[in-house]
Amino acid sequence: MNTTLSPAGILGPHGRISQKLKQYEHRHEQLAMAEAVAQAIDRRTHLIAEAGTGTGKSFAYLVPAILAATARQRDESKEPGEKPDRTRVVISTHTISLQEQLIGKDIPFLNAVLPLEFSAVLVKGRGNYVSLRRLKGTADRAGSMFADPRQVDQVGELLKWAHSTSDGSLASLSFRPPSEVWDEVRSDHGNCLGKKCPTYEDCLYYKARRRIWNADVLVVNHALFFADLALRREGASVLPDYQVVIFDEAHTVEHVASEHLGIKVTSGQVDYLLNKLYNSRSQKGLLVHHQFTQGQKLVVDLGYIADDLFGELRHYRDQHCGKNGRVRRIPEVTTDLASPLRDLGRSIATFAESIQSEENRIELEAAAQRCLGLAVSLESWLGQTLAGGVYWIEVGGRSLERVELCCSPVEIASVLRDELFSKVPTVVLTSATLAVGGQSFDFIRRRLGVDHSAELKVDSPFNFQENAKLLLPAGMPDPTESPFEYENAVCDRIRKYVDQTQGRAFVLFTSFKMLDSCARKLTDWFRQHGYSLYSQGEGT
Incomplete structure (x- = not known):
């Protein structure tokens, strides 16, 4: 066996990544998770893995996923001319930021480190792509479709963009067209002529679809994955067939699946x-x-x-x-x-x-x-x-x-058990927060319909005991009954602890409205004390 093309040979203290990065710090928690993922894929079993903050989860599942997807390149047991079995991997995340990190940073880095040829594609929903035929038709009837002259002008801008873009998706646009405009020009399954379309050969959606069908690793969001799963129940699909699914941010799976199955x-x-x-x-x-x-x-x-x-x-x-x-x-x-x-x-x-x-x-x-x-x-x-x-x-x-x-x-366990866990050989669920109670995975197993799986729980490599302090302020107003008093009390605590850290602090809110309100109340105090305040949505 070629140990250099194993999780240990890539992520270990003397592995390929350490040879590439001089400041590389080996994390045994990361390697333990990578080996557990590799074992689950090899044994065609499921895995629930909780990994604390700082473990390096993305590399821990990307490395074994890429090795599995490229295994056919190294399979010497096949007879000459015999086509090896393919393992296609889907990696599903909840947030756009993690998708961008995977496709724009982590995967390109591993592509440079590993002596393997593989392709990875960020899969977007069909509605993200422009339809050249619909765009031309919308331009022809824009005068009778839109009351706002600015929307007519935007159709013209979209025409110019469509002639130069190689991607054809909303992400490559320099401006964000209103939904009233984009809805008239986007690619739509119910409004597609297929091969009869005069723009079929140049269709940007079908070009993307061909890349998807040829890819080894697909990066999607949970919403698209479960939209596809709902379609598969009706005999259709958006994604090609896959053998491995890895859910990062898996604590959100139940909520997203429920939305798409309701x-x-x-x-x-x-x-x-x-x-x-x-x-x-x-x-x-x-x-x-x-x-x-x-x-x-x-x-x-x-x-x-x-x-x-x-x-x-x-x-x-x-x-x-x-x-x-x-x-x-x-x-x-x-x-x-x-x-x-x-x-x-x-x-x-x-x-x-x-x-x-x-x-x-x-x-x-x-x-x-x-x-x-x-x-x-x-x-x-x-x-x-x-x-x-x-x-x-x-x-x-x-x-x-x-x-x-x-x-x-009320419960999606039966649907996921029948349509996902019983049909896909390997499903990996990972997040920093999956176990409950006495560190048991029983709750998520029951909620998602996971009858049989391996389990892994690795702690964060960060030394929280020596480098963190948990403070629970007493006597805080109830945020529901007294929201104004609660907000003022929060601002008081922010002043107190930010002053203790001399301005070096990160304050996390669950409400953008409250974030904005507190930032406005605290701006003068920060300025008076010589601290810089950076607020999401406004810059500073």
Whole structure:
């Protein structure tokens, strides 16, 4: 066995990384985790690994993941001409910052260190890519689609960008177009001509898709992963098949999976769809461009019906749901929005049949499908068709005009057990916080449906006992009952401890609103004491 191409031969004190970096500090916790991940992949078992802050989790799973993905390059047991088995690895994270670290820093470094050829791709959702055909069509009808001249100008800017970009995703844009513009030009599964499209050969989404299908390592976010998992239950997929999944920031998996396996319908979704089709104030919209007056009348009627339904549900929440908005039985409402939504979808679909241009016809057909899909989701929520789901109503906005109808499964263990852990040979769950109680993984096993797996818990290499002090201030006001007093008390403590550290401190908030308020209250104090204050969102 070539020990230099093993976790120890790469991460160990005399490994390849230590030879590359003069200041490299070997961490035995990192190597222990890397070997556990390698063993799980080799034995086709699952692994739950808690690794404390500073362990170096990303290298601990990247190294064995890359070795597994490239094992076929080193497999000498195959007969000449025999195609070796492929191991494709998906690495899923919750935050964009970690994805950027993996794809922009960690993986390129390992690519330079390891004598192996492998490809890694950051996978983005389809809606992140521009559709060249839709962009051209939007530019042709921009005058009848957008009331704001600035939005028309932005379509022109997108045209210029599309001719020069090799990536074609939102991340490569120098400006952020409003959703009303981007929604008209983005790539969309329901609005795609496939190989019939005149821009198919140049399609930036399909170019990215080909890179994804050829890659050894795929970096995704949890939202995209579980959107793909939901599609696989219906016989479709976004991602190619994979043999290994590694969830970093795995403590967020249950929450994200629940969101994508549930139901959500909002008043904003309905308003947005109807305004795209026809805005009676500006006399703009897709149906105006196609001069479909009957559809325009249906949209206007639907707007009033939608207001009635969501107003009725807002009143129902106030009367029957309590503070948390929990809906414990099928709500009794008299307004039917699903049926006219379905009628509008059918009307648009019928009208689309009279359009000669396939490119224009598919825009209308996609709009019809969105109407029908929204009707199905609305009926599912109102009828509480998701067995074992918890239903609730949320309201927001200055006048509480925004209404969200939400549903999540009470438990997702059975779904993940059947669709993930029983089908994928190796799933690794890792985070700094997974064990509870007496340092047991039983809770996360039960919540996620992990029946059998190896376990590993490694502490942080940082010496917290000698280099940290935990302070629990007594007598703090209750943040819920007395938010103003609580905020003032927090500012007092910040002044006290920042002064003790002579300005060298990092203050972490769970609320950006409170962060901003405290920063404003403390600015003068920091200036008077000669300390620099850097606040997220404002710079200094």
